[in-house]
Amino acid sequence: MRAAAAFPLTPTLTVAKPSPMSTGTLTIDLDAILANWRALDAMSAGETAAVVKSDAYGLGTARVARSLAHAGARSFFVAVAEEGAALRATLGPSPAIYVFSGHMPGDADMIGDTGLIPMLNSLDQMIRHAEALPGHPFGIQLDTGMNRLGMEPGEWAAVRDVALGQSPALLISHLACADLPDHPMNRQQLHAFHEMTDGLDVPRCLANTGGVLMGPDYHFDMCRPGIGVYGGRPFADARPVVTLDLPVIQCRDLDPGETVGYANAFTAHRPTRIATVAAGYGDGILRALGPQSSLLAEDGTACPIAGRISMDLIGVDVTDLDHDPKSLQLLGTEQGVDDLADNAGTIGYEILTSLGARYLRRYIGG
């Protein structure tokens, strides 16, 4: 190490870059994302948008959205205006960017300057939008029973004619139970959406991933899948998108009776080899998935997690391997986001959006 004083004008030299040797490597297959989007697009007659909220479900909005736009996606949905403004900087002027949260106080400049289309959720938002940005495009979100966002039938009936007079770009609603195709709520919401929008000369959009899979009744003019594009349930035929490889820092031998990790949660019952890998719940590897989950060695051997997942470290039982591995795989084609989700009692969406900031992110394809 040279003395810092010798380089007083180059302080950036000291900034550490993530190295594939010391942190996990998250590989994101852009070709798989595109294949999934195209497969969902092929299921409906109308336009297929892409939902890229929450950093494209944790996978990196800039890279994901640029690839999708290149593949032909013309409309994108984000949760909040800040995400939309960043996406606009990435994609340039052409694609339509819709904002689920609508027009929030303080958002007018961002919506106006970056050409976002807020999905107005209430009369309050309609007034705010009309006052701050008269003539600026907007859509309307309707509540058909989920009771989360959107105008309810009574409110819509009251403002409908005024809203239609200003030519909304899109009418949407969201399905609460689309991952359960037989749930009666789906038909009920479909019926409510028809009641609220039939005969209006405005494009309509109802289907998330589950809605796309439920067939043409749910497709209307546009579909807006998210999780299926990223390889998750309920799109069973999706190509897996993410691979997560974690480096092994150290291996050690345990005698029967010795324990591993916090609270001694693992006890060796045979002569045991334990590998310690460099990742933990601080990287979004949910502590709750520990007891059920394994990491995979290069030859596919499942190596069970031994003891509690720590913030930065995980103990793994590698006794059944004939060598000490350099790295072990937590996510890949053998064990996907939904497998981990099942092990942790959650959903693939949460596994993806929890993926930590410390990983080296590597994009392939696209």
Ligand SMILES: *Cc1c(COP(=O)(O)O)cnc(C)c1O
């Ligand atoms: C997240 C979201 C979607 C996408 O849902 P998936 O289940 O990920 O396909 C669509 N519409 C709304 C309103 C959403 O919040």
